[in-house]
Amino acid sequence: MTSKFSNIFLASVLALATLLSGCDSAPAAGTNLETAKQKADQCVEPTDKMRSNHMSMLDHQRDATMIEGIRTKQHSLNECINCHVAPTKDDGTPLRYGDDQHFCTTCHAAVGQKIDCFQCHADRPAGDENYQHKVGSADAHHFTQGVVNAAMPTAAEVQMVAQPQQGAAQ
Amino acid sequence: MNQNRVDEYRRNFMTALGGVAAVAAVAPSFVLQTAHAAGEVAAKPADQAVTDAKRWGMLIDVTKLTDGGAAMVAACKKEHGWGDEIHSDATQKAHWARVVKVTDKLTQNSFSLPVMCQHCENPPCVDVCPTGASMKRADGIVQVNKHTCIGCRYCMMACPYKARSFVHEHLIDQKAHSPRGIGTVESCNMCVHRVDNGQLPACVEAAPDAVTFGDLNDPNSTLSQTLKAIGGKQIRADLGLNTGVRYHGI
Ligand code: SF4
Ligand code: SF4
Numbered sequence: 001m002t003s004k005f006s007n008i009f010l011a012s013v014l015a016l017a018t019l020l021s022g023c024d025s026a027p028a029a030g031t032n033l034e035t036a037k038q039k040a041d042q043c044v045e046p047t048d049k050m051r052s053n054h055m056s057m058l059d060h061q062r063d064a065t066m067i068e069g070i071r072t073k074q075h076s077l078n079e080c081i082n083c084h085v086a087p088t089k090d091d092g093t094p095l096r097y098g099d100d101q102h103f104c105t106t107c108h109a110a111v112g113q114k115i116d117c118f119q120c121h122a123d124r125p126a127g128d129e130n131y132q133h134k135v136g137s138a139d140a141h142h143f144t145q146g147v148v149n150a151a152m153p154t155a156a157e158v159q160m161v162a163q164p165q166q167g168a169a170q
Numbered sequence: 171m172n173q174n175r176v177d178e179y180r181r182n183f184m185t186a187l188g189g190v191a192a193v194a195a196v197a198p199s200f201v202l203q204t205a206h207a208a209g210e211v212a213a214k215p216a217d218q219a220v221t222d223a224k225r226w227g228m229l230i231d232v233t234k235l236t237d238g239g240a241a242m243v244a245a246c247k248k249e250h251g252w253g254d255e256i257h258s259d260a261t262q263k264a265h266w267a268r269v270v271k272v273t274d275k276l277t278q279n280s281f282s283l284p285v286m287c288q289h290c291e292n293p294p295c296v297d298v299c300p301t302g303a304s305m306k307r308a309d310g311i312v313q314v315n316k317h318t319c320i321g322c323r324y325c326m327m328a329c330p331y332k333a334r335s336f337v338h339e340h341l342i343d344q345k346a347h348s349p350r351g352i353g354t355v356e357s358c359n360m361c362v363h364r365v366d367n368g369q370l371p372a373c374v375e376a377a378p379d380a381v382t383f384g385d386l387n388d389p390n391s392t393l394s395q396t397l398k399a400i401g402g403k404q405i406r407a408d409l410g411l412n413t414g415v416r417y418h419g420i
Contacts (some may be wrong), residue, residue: 062317064219066305066313068219068307071366072216072217073216081346120349120351120354122345123342125346126345126346
């Protein structure tokens, strides 16, 4: 096993262990855990359910929307983005899913899971849309609250999340 | 196609709603009616599936289009964000709608018309798709389910109207309401996100005097009445596809 894969493996095990044991370990200094905790109550599902089942909910919603035109907001990807992702980084530049400040990327990089959604879907709220507020995206919510002991992913690991398809024109 | 797990969700919902849904079906005042010079779209409750009670369509009066449809194409482009692919050449760039100029060889009479997906009732693009990604919704809107599109482009070859294009490059900054991405085929989806929301398609709004949008199944809709009054031709009617987009003045 290469060291990268063993890191990923370790991270996954840690993620799972943390999921099972709850996520109330002491946060690192300077994170906005308070905001995140407030926000957890507002989420459409309990945090543990979101962590393990968000893709199955999104898959179900996507079929309902595409095939039958059902456009409820409860499990809509757009609504996840509107709530969890800020339109810009702290320095004002657009926040993309290849950045380690992106809510989805923080966890996906830690568990070594590429994200395909944003090859087509908008990865942040449109600037003129009224998004609610970010949850710890800039402060790596998942690393402090979820995967407590995992090392921050390297820049390459974060990049992996947003890798374009093979053979793509660059 | 209809026997998927979505049905279960719908069934549960319909049972839960019970009588309310039934009342909605017989009392049109229950749903919001948006009257508009260019046709009407009733807002559909977000949690209800589309049905084949309606069939969306439009009539484009080419004689009233002073620009040959350029404004309609521009509105489509703006709404969905296609056509600005930076690495693709002119033949590769997306074209959901385009202005086609027709000249009669004998008389030299010439006119232009906007051509987009014609939302065929019997769509060849759906017949040839190996994965079911190219699909027709119950209400007649033909679209590509990009989640299952494998980019084989059979549908592009099958479409007699050259309505479809393929995304050749990695895209960023897509519109939240119109996901588009590399390796998939795309085409006019009749602004399905707007129609479901009770709004007219972007191109119809851009040419309200020339285009009528509405329900082809309802003989009393503005669309059906206008078709009855002035008529509406299909492009290549000989193919027998029964298109949802009709033209007057061609
Ligand atoms: S016009 Fe082309 S893409 Fe549209 S439904 Fe007909 S065959 Fe399919
Ligand atoms: S209905 Fe929408 S997608 Fe189709 S041509 Fe008009 S603006 Fe474009």
